[in-house]
Amino acid sequence: MGDLYALDFDGVLCDSCGESSLSAVKAAKIRWPSLFNGVESSLEEWIVDQMHVVRPVVETGYENLLLVRLLLEIQLPSIRKSSVAAGLTVEEILENWTKLKPVIMNEWNENRDELIELFGKVRDEWLEKDFSSWIGANRLYPGVSDALKFASSKVYIVTTKQSRFADALLQQLAGVTLPSDRIYGLGMGFVYLSLMVTQNIGSIYYLVSF
Structure with a gap:
């Protein structure tokens, strides 16, 4: 025994935060392409940096996509579709994610299973096309x-x-x-x-x- x-x-x-954050940005661009039109690389880099900060709230991978979009809406008022983004801080995301998540899921009319499938597909494609860089984004x-x-x-x-x-x-x-x-x-x-x-x-x- x-x-x-x-x-x-x-x-x-x-520590998969680097890979999951980059995969989430890739997936978010597929899920909401119009929101990322004209988004500068510096803003994308800021989002990835902030994803390292908010990572502790993530229980399941698809939530990374929601966080990417929420961070984008915080920075770009013109694309906001949620009622919670205005004035929201990273600290408030950390404190209130369990309350924020159902609100934005509803206001964005999102489907959990579809987000899970997309996130997995994006990771699969990255793994297949550039295995070494996918592995290297984890430690x-x-x-x-x-x-x-x-x-x-x-x-x-x-x-x-x-x-x-x-x-x-x-x-x-x-x-x-x-x-x-x-x-x-x-x-x-x-x-x-x-x-x-x-x-x-x-x-x-x-x-x-x-």
């Missing part, structure tokens, strides 16, 4: 690779990231290949909970990011 570790991915094993935290390679307990990944992306990063950055049934990603529900409790294990340890 041994212990089992269920690890979150983003914020625990991997593992110090010590993660060795900890996974030499773990004496069974390790599972439980993440809101789509599992194929977590798997690719583990292989390329950590040199670790986990069986597919030990990576539980977005859309896989809570199957992992029933799996864990039916195994003959000593203790289960969860490590998640907040």
Whole structure:
């Protein structure tokens, strides 16, 4: 009988903020092309910088698209469609995101599943067209690779990231290949909970990011 570790991915094993922010800008341009007409590169760079600040509020990847658009509306009054953007600060986004998100989803008439699909598609296309730069936009935290390679307990990944992306990063950055049934990603529900409790294990340890 041994212990089992269920690890979150983003914020625990991997700093993916750079990749997710750049992917979100790419996806936002596809979702709302007219809003980005004439947007200068300096403003895009500002948005990416601010995405690093607001990253802690993101629970699921598609929220990055919402944050990109909200930051754009904060800076460009002429394109505003939401009632919350005027005068909104980054600090207020951090404090009130759970209240802001349903408001902008409704006012922008957005669909969660469509945003998830688009965000995944943009990442897939980047990965396929320029694998090295996609990998390079992510980094593992110090010590993660060795900890996974030499773990004496069974390790599972439980993440809101789509599992194929977590798997690719583990292989390329950590040199670790986990069986597919030990990576539980977005859309896989809570199957992992029933799996864990039916195994003959000593203790289960969860490590998640907040």
